[in-house]
Amino acid sequence: MxxxxxxxxxxxxxxxxxxxxxxxxxxxxxxxxxxxxxxxxxxxxxxxxxxxxxxxxxxxxxxxxxxxxxxxxxxxxxxxxxxxxxxxxxxxxxxxxxxxxxxxxxxxxxxxxxxxxxxxxxxxxxxxxxxxxxxxxxxxxxxxxxxxxxxxxxxxxxxxxxxxxxxxxxxxxxxxxTANDFAVFHPGGALGRRLLLTVENVMHSGEDNPIIAKGKTAKEALFLMTDKGLGATSVVDDNGKFIGLVTDGDIRRGLAKGIEFLNEPVEHMMSKAPLTIAKNKMAAQALSIMEKHKPRPITVLPVIDEANNPVGIVHLTDLLRQGVV
Known part of the structure; x- marks a missing residue:
């Protein structure tokens, strides 16, 4: 049979x-x-x-x-x-x-x-x-x-x-x-989300965008990150220009050396050349940058404009929530 x-x-x-x-x-x-x-x-x-x-x-x-x-x-x-x-x-x-x-x-x-x-x-x-x-x-x-x-x-x-x-x-x-034309007719599908969503659509901006000035302490950065709930904050100079990024991982590693670390200025612990992205880039590109980072993936990307102002921040969970895969 x-x-x-x-x-x-x-x-x-x-x-x-x-x-x-x-x-x-x-x-x-x-x-x-x-x-x-x-x-x-x-x-x-x-x-x-x-x-x-x-x-x-x-x-x-x-x-x-x-x-x-x-x-x-x-x-x-x-x-x-x-x-x-x-x-x-x-x-x-x-x-x-x-x-x-x-x-x-x-x-x-x-x-x-x-x-x-x-x-x-x-x-x-x-x-x-x-x-x-x-x-x-x-x-x-x-x-x-x-x-x-x-x-x-x-x-x-x-x-x-x-x-x-x-x-x-x-x-x-x-x-x-084109694929972009196709996405217009499929806004609810995975392709539409990949091709229509930009970084600006998913980033945290305005009051939700954590920014701290250089000279502020690790303790102040920790309070700010806790308040915003994104696990990172952009660092700016006296002119408000982006100069680095502090993450909760940086804080944890510093605290391992002693509690006095909390009084150190943020510029001593920040990443001075972190990966960033522009707001007009596709959300899928942000996800790709995060996933391909070595030696391990990252969860946040500062969004920087042409004048080097930190206009937002993108978190991995926001991309996944939007169905960007």
């Missing part, structure tokens, strides 16, 4: 991978015409399809929308009962049906034409009702389904999904869509 199960699984993957590879010759002038039509589209790309094709259409619409092409899915059944009001003459409707004969899809084609929207057929039969009705055709024909009964959509839906990805990536490239 085990051998039969594995053999069928391998056969399924082989058939589906072969179906995707067989699409490569279909990336031709006709495919390029479809992509250019979408690029020139003043409206949205509306995906529609019934059953399994509908599920694939939803995914393609989501991929297009997240990569710079305004898009949504319209259920053909609901379209026939009012949702066709979503369609405008400036839109392109991409209809999915392997056979090209799905009743619900075919029934709405005349109305879409009447509205004035263009139709792209993504199907496996050019001479089908859908293939004949559409202005544009994307060939997703396959040799056979992976289903041994030839009934369950398997290789056909895989091929359609892959072709949808091919269209989306071709559009992404043509639009010069």
């Amino acid at each position: 085990q051998g039969s199960i594995n053999e069928k699984a391998i056969e399924t993957l082989t058939i589906e991978s072969d179906a995707v590879k067989a699409l490569i010759p279909h990336i031709n002038d006709e495919f390029e015409t479809v992509v250019k039509a979408i690029l020139d589209c003043k409206g949205r790309v509306i995906l529609t399809g019934m059953g399994k094709s509908g599920h694939i259409g939803r995914k393609i619409a989501a991929t297009l929308a997240s990569t710079g092409t305004p898009s949504f899915f319209m259920h053909p059944g609901e379209a026939f009962h009012g949702d066709l009001g979503m369609v405008t003459a400036d839109d392109i409707v991409m209809a999915l049906s392997h056979s090209g004969e799905s009743t619900e899809v075919v029934n709405i084609l005349p109305i879409i034409k009447r509205i004035g929207a263009s139709i792209v057929a993504m199907c496996g039969k050019r001479d089908s009702s859908l293939g004949k009705y559409a202005e544009y055709y994307v060939d997703v024909s396959i040799e056979r389904e992976a289903c041994p009964l030839g009934l369950a959509p398997t290789a056909s839906t895989t091929a359609t999904l892959a072709m949808g990805d091919a269209i989306a990536i071709a559009l992404l490239s043509a639009r010069n869509f």
